[in-house]
Amino acid sequence: MIDATGPELLVLGGTVVTAAGSRRADVAVRGGRIEAIERDLSRLSGAAAKVVDASGLLVLPGCIDVHTHTRVASDAEPDRFYQDSLAAAFGGTTTFLAFNNPGTGSSEAAHRSILTGIEEFRRMTASDSAIDYALSPTILGGMDDPLAELPAMVDAGIPTAKAFMVFDFRLADRSIFEAMRILGERGGMLEVHCEDPVLIDAAVEAALQRGDTSPRHHAATRSAEAEAVATHRAMAFARGADAPVHLVHLSCAAALRHVAEARATGVRATAETCPHYLALTDARYEEPDPLECAKSVISPPLRAAGDRDALWSGLAGGDLSLVATDHVPDRVAVEKGEAARGVPFNRISNGAPGIETMLAVVYGLGVATGRITLERMVDLLATTPSRRFGLGRKGAIEIGRDADLVLFDPAARRTIRQDDLHHTSDFTPYEGLEVVGAVRSTWVRGRAVVRDGRAVGDRGEGQFVERGVVA
Numbered sequence: 001m002i003d004a005t006g007p008e009l010l011v012l013g014g015t016v017v018t019a020a021g022s023r024r025a026d027v028a029v030r031g032g033r034i035e036a037i038e039r040d041l042s043r044l045s046g047a048a049a050k051v052v053d054a055s056g057l058l059v060l061p062g063c064i065d066v067h068t069h070t071r072v073a074s075d076a077e078p079d080r081f082y083q084d085s086l087a088a089a090f091g092g093t094t095t096f097l098a099f100n101n102p103g104t105g106s107s108e109a110a111h112r113s114i115l116t117g118i119e120e121f122r123r124m125t126a127s128d129s130a131i132d133y134a135l136s137p138t139i140l141g142g143m144d145d146p147l148a149e150l151p152a153m154v155d156a157g158i159p160t161a162k163a164f165m166v167f168d169f170r171l172a173d174r175s176i177f178e179a180m181r182i183l184g185e186r187g188g189m190l191e192v193h194c195e196d197p198v199l200i201d202a203a204v205e206a207a208l209q210r211g212d213t214s215p216r217h218h219a220a221t222r223s224a225e226a227e228a229v230a231t232h233r234a235m236a237f238a239r240g241a242d243a244p245v246h247l248v249h250l251s252c253a254a255a256l257r258h259v260a261e262a263r264a265t266g267v268r269a270t271a272e273t274c275p276h277y278l279a280l281t282d283a284r285y286e287e288p289d290p291l292e293c294a295k296s297v298i299s300p301p302l303r304a305a306g307d308r309d310a311l312w313s314g315l316a317g318g319d320l321s322l323v324a325t326d327h328v329p330d331r332v333a334v335e336k337g338e339a340a341r342g343v344p345f346n347r348i349s350n351g352a353p354g355i356e357t358m359l360a361v362v363y364g365l366g367v368a369t370g371r372i373t374l375e376r377m378v379d380l381l382a383t384t385p386s387r388r389f390g391l392g393r394k395g396a397i398e399i400g401r402d403a404d405l406v407l408f409d410p411a412a413r414r415t416i417r418q419d420d421l422h423h424t425s426d427f428t429p430y431e432g433l434e435v436v437g438a439v440r441s442t443w444v445r446g447r448a449v450v451r452d453g454r455a456v457g458d459r460g461e462g463q464f465v466e467r468g469v470v471a
Helices: 080-090 113-123 146-155 174-187 197-210 224-241 253-264 276-281 281-287 290-292 305-317 336-341 358-367 374-388
Strands: 007-017 022-030 032-040 051-053 058-061 063-068 093-097 134-136 160-164 190-193 245-247 270-271 405-413 434-444 449-450
Touching: 007 032, 007 374, 007 405, 022 058, 058 374, 063 358, 063 374, 080 434, 080 449, 093 434, 113 134, 113 281, 134 160, 134 336, 146 174, 160 174, 174 190, 174 224, 197 224, 224 253, 224 270, 253 270, 253 305, 270 305, 276 305, 276 358, 290 336, 305 374, 358 374, 358 405, 358 434
Parallel strands: 007 051, 007 058, 063 093, 093 134, 160 190, 190 245, 245 270
Antiparallel strands: 007 022, 022 032, 058 405, 405 434, 434 449
16 A cells, blocks of 8 residues: 555656566655556655656666676775766666675785675775675685685675686685585575686696787687586586586586586576677687777687677577676776786786676667567566575565666667766777667665766665575
């Protein structure tokens, strides 16, 4: 029943989109949650604190980006966490998950203890985000006793953690298996970066010995086979541990086949891909300018057009469960700048920005082209992430859920340009990409963060979200 005093926010005349369907409906919000969804709530206009005309617009649940490497504030860059959280809101994201791996501003103490890292992250990000956020700690190979800390981590409202199979902070295979088992027993889930270290380390060493040191050689040393081999191993671990597992940034058809086969035999696996794998290809590594090429130094690297097409098919068919950005706020003037000074590719920072452009790419290249339906997009960007990552109050426009809402203009046409974005990076990998659709307004728990393309929220209104068990 709707309180006679009227809602705090009333959104009228839009098309409400859920994973199950779309319909013309009005939405009333009270106390930060959705109070009513009906065909016609215009009778409440006089009593509502704020009325928004959404005619001709889509009313979407706010996107949930479960994979970011946002950097916490530092003395030198005190606004970087806030700025990227606000950029997310401009892109239609209302909740994001951050990792605290090396390079994100986490301390050496956090690199030795999961629980120390949690305390540090919460302290350093308190009252600093424009939108809601959560943490997925990284389990590093050099930690003192990370497996012993996992139960307390889950009890603290943090049911997911991430392990890397590669890099100098990789986690040993046996520990990955045990982490899966421990988390699975407590309603949690391990996320895994799947690349085989034996194949990759050998390929990198051989390339450097040949003198193939420029950024263009990065992709050749991180083959689809290396990703597929590691993916197959992760699926076997999940089966043996009888535990759920989530694979981050899956980039190729060979790895996707292992996920599909495992899911078909009952393994509780999900996998994400990223907008850059859906929009770009390995042709980027043919760029002769080392600095331009370094913008595409990411891991796994961009793949062939056939892999890109397989990923879109996987999203449409269900073998891929969601899309996340793998946002790394690198800059050409700083982290990527090493390439211009001749630093070998294996010492150039891996990653590219994307926290503001996820919805634009997935709608513009997916829904607008007929690759996926509008409802499937909502499932991929909001509903499945909320369920899989323990964010039960988010991810759908339903009575009782948080009023995380996005007004999206499906008829707008725009060209993505760095000059128009709000993130902390000084480039976008999608420079010049023409897309259909644009975010107009974003609310988090009924509070406007972006209204008609302008920032209107206050710094620190975003809350740290303690999460429930995964599903």
